[in-house]
Ligand code: HEC
């Protein structure tokens with residue numbers, strides 16, 4: 001039985017020695033903290049700053065190797081993606097856009113990292129915390145009520161859009177050569193979203209190949225030929241306080257072809273603006289912003305929308 005005691009003693013020695021293997025975790029000065037009201041910062045401080053700032057303070061149990069190694073690695077990675085102690089030097093709109101992206105990550109359940117929450121339950125966001133962030137992102141507080149004329153104009157426009165009374169104008173291809181998808185209004189709706197910070201309402205639709213892939217659960221990855229449309233209207237508030245679609249803003253597409261579009265994450269990206277469907281982007285390089293903003297869902301084949309099937313989630 002003595003060997004057990006010896007082994008335990010050896011284990012203790014190794015454990016103590018490992019404590020000295022410590023990658024440095026420094027807190028550089030807070031150069032330019034995010035500019036946001038105190039209540040917004042308070043939420044971020046409690047839930048995100050331990051990784052996404054230069055004000056990292058590890059609790060004692062994270063000071064102990066191997067937890068310490070995990071924590072330092074997380075902080076380094078997290079700061080690379082988003083550092084609330086440094087983004088204050090960006091234009092206000094860029095800071096808001098990053099915060100919007102952060103809220104998306106929270107709502108997806110991706111942030112704070114789920115494994116971190118197990119040991120740090122105090123970092124979890126309550127619905128009230130989330131509401132604080134979201135209401136800050138709504139630019140003008142309550143929307144102004146639109147007058148009857150504006151509402152009628154939007155309704156007429158919607159009928160035109162929907163009924164195709166006027167023939168569609170000649171539509172130019174996107175700068176990367178992708179042609180407009182003239183049949184997209186016949187695609188099936190998969191989801192709707194509304195975005196408080198820029199006041200748009202959106203419908204996401206999929207073509208037949210996408211819908212069949214959802215039904216047969218073949219979406220990791222999506223098959224070639226699958227396509228999505230995201231159709232956006234500006235938000236309007238009527239005199240009853242109902243928020244409803246106003247002017248048509250844009251429609252954008254993703255079409256899968258892992259070979260043809262290998263250089264843009266396997267998807268062809270394109271966007272057309274306004275009722276006259278003007279192609280978006282000065283050159284084919286516009287796709288860079290699409291891919292980088294869809295990067296957080298790369299494990300989901302770069303698609304944000306999670307279809308809901310009859311048997312529940314597909315993940
Ligand atoms: C335990 C540390 C930790 C905490 C706490 C944490 N994050 Fe992160 N976060 C990370 C790491 C690590 C990454 C990089 C993930 C990767 O590269 O896969 C990351 C990435 C991100 C990204 C970028 C996603 C991308 O792929 O571009 C956003 C946005 C984000 N976090 C927001 C938040 C917000 C908001 C909070 C607080 C509500 C938060 N995080 C809390 C560790 C953390």
Ligand code: HEC
Nearest residue numbers: 193228229230252253254269270271289290293303304305
């Ligand atoms: C600011 C970040 C951002 C940028 C930039 C961006 N997207 Fe997206 N996109 C999203 C988010 C978030 C969703 C999820 C649906 C939603 O929130 O409306 C989405 C959804 C979509 C969808 C529906 C399928 C899906 O992934 O859910 C299409 C199609 C799409 N985007 C096309 C584009 C195209 C084309 C571009 C570039 C011209 C682009 N996106 C740029 C964030 C972005």
